Amino acid sequence: MSSQIFVSPSPHVHGPFSTKRIMADVIFALIPAFAVSCMVFGLGVITLALVSITSCVLLQYLIERFIMKKRSTVGDLSAVVTGLLLAMNLPSTIEWWIVVVGAIVAIGIAKMPFGGIGKNPFNPAITARVFLLIAYPQQMTYFPQSMSSCVDAFSGATALTAAKASAVDFATVDHLNMLLGAQTGSLGETAALALLLGFAYLLFRKVITWHIPVSIFVTMALMASCYGIFHFTTLSAVVSFAAFHLLAGGAILGAVYMATDYVTSPMTKRGGVIFGVGIGLITMLIRLWGSFPEGMSFAILIMNGVVPLINKYVKPKRFGR
């Protein structure tokens, strides 16, 4: 036999998952949505995404090498995901330096000071988006007019801004158009169908489970319907109102790609449902009664803060108990 053999405790084989593969899957799942936003907003969004990704990766590399003095972990692609998600959360007209500021907040404030991947309590991309929204409200809500008819109907503002101003007639909303990507907003807010395609891919690859996104959607739909019952006369308008809220703004992007971030979501499926219901509730509270048209990012950020509590009290069902 061989002169040297390996010895280690069991198990001696490993499954197909690795951090890198999971991150690559998330990037892959975002490609259709990104492609749609290229079509809607023009090729400029590629530059935007490149600036965002490069700043995130570079910043993480520099911090790890020169401040934390350890081997860089950018190879696991998590910084690429953060950069891409940040870009998906920005309007296409944003100035490049604001993107860099966003990257600094995401990596330099929300992620690395807590110890890097796996240790940040708040989702870096969402933290950056909320920061930019507060710091640069005008630039963050300046959306281009798009060529589509549906968006013309909302005349430059996002669908949710229009809804806030009671400028939407819910009897005539073209849901199909919203689904296909004809609404203005951030890069990742245009293409509901493409985002859902990515959702299906992530489920298929077992990267995420349905619990968080579906509980967000169900809660939002229920809240919108309850609100609708008191404000509309016909059932079709109520249904239309609920569907509008699921398709408009960052609902799908947030629920599928941001809320399911491993690090900042609960460890159990039951915990995930509680987390999802919380996000759905807060989002709709802000959308329906708050002064901001969109509340998804705030809702995720707030529920990120509740995750340790959920993890403490919601345990998986033990075998035999």
Added chain:
Amino acid sequence: MKTFPIGGVHPHDCKEFSKDASVEVMELADEVNIPLSQHIGAPAVVKVANGDKVLVGDVIAEPGGFMSAFIHAPVSGTVTAVGEKVNAQGIPQMMVTIRREGDDWREDIDRSSELVPTCQLDSKQIIEKIRQCGIVGLGGATFPTHVKLSIPAGKRAEFLIINGVECEPYLTSDYRTMMEYTNEVIVGIKILRQAVSAEHVLIGVENNKRDAMELLSKCLTQCDGIQVVPLKMKYPQGGEKQLIAALTGRQVPPPPALPIDVGAVVCNVSTAKAVYDAVQKNKPLVERVVTVSGRDVKQAKNMLVRFGTPVSKLLAKCSVEQCDKQKVLLGGPMMGRAMSNLDAPVTKGCSGVVVLTSKEASRCEQKDCIKCAKCVEACPMGLEPFMLYKLSKRSNWDLAEQEDIVSCIECGSCSFTCPGYLPLLDYIRLGKGRVMANIKARNRK
């Protein structure tokens, strides 16, 4: 299709290497080393001395307590040493060394291949016979079978469950036993049923062994009450608690509860075959079917091997390609133990020898935990491996106990699935050992 209720993973089953290889009889070694502890419980007490002549089947060691087992001479010859020898893990252990001379068996052992289908003994006599023949669980846990069959007062065995799952990748010894000793296995099962007077008998077989299921069902037609149940391919389907839950829907509570507390007794198919040999043929446990498989194994085989045969002999027999940095496992890749000494003997618990290539053998570099909860999802006991890992790492034994670390069955699903390649089970095993020692110390007070 039935399966266990929580967790589980899907490793490649890798059975294709050896599943079609019929059981071959391995030639006898010239010298065998028989460890005195080949079972869970107290080590056996040696009954032979240097220079004693033994026949195959002679008792060489007696049980060291109720929870212990007889050990018999697997070859005939002369005892040349009784003392410490290095075992497979590199730890010195008491062993009896026998230099082989011929192959002479004890007279009262029936070595014919004729099937003896009926058994007139009562429960007590069967269990005593099984004890005398040194039968232990051959699935790998080596729990003394007579202990398992002695139902405590007030308990009742509603279900006798026969484990033909063999969910460990590579291993095919149970499969070959079902295929080639079908009738013996069935008679063994009936004897086991007689011993525990079980109402229902269920044979659980994983769905990748359809031909074995068909064969068993075919041979079972006349005798009612024994049911072959196909189970979903999912690891650890063959874990005792998982198998009971899959077949009966009942969950065994955490330790110290035992399967009998939910009315179940579980025995492996190979154990059933050994029980047949013991009760019908008066043949003690001196050999077993061992799978030798792996990508570096040129001729993967299933072999009938006498205990005490050096593993290195099996590897040579299967023309294992020699290369540096291989890993040789006793058992399968999920729960098997890596060998550091390849000259160590085959023992009662050794269902297979798996050789992993140097590429398979090396562990990937450990990354950070990304709290993906895949370990929580994979754990068949509903535990939170990432947390138990952290608690063990920080030596926080009290909290680890609260988080049910002792419920861990060490199946390795957590480490298998972890995208960060964290050595979850390494630390959990460590913590479990400490917590169990703490509990024991507390109970003693």
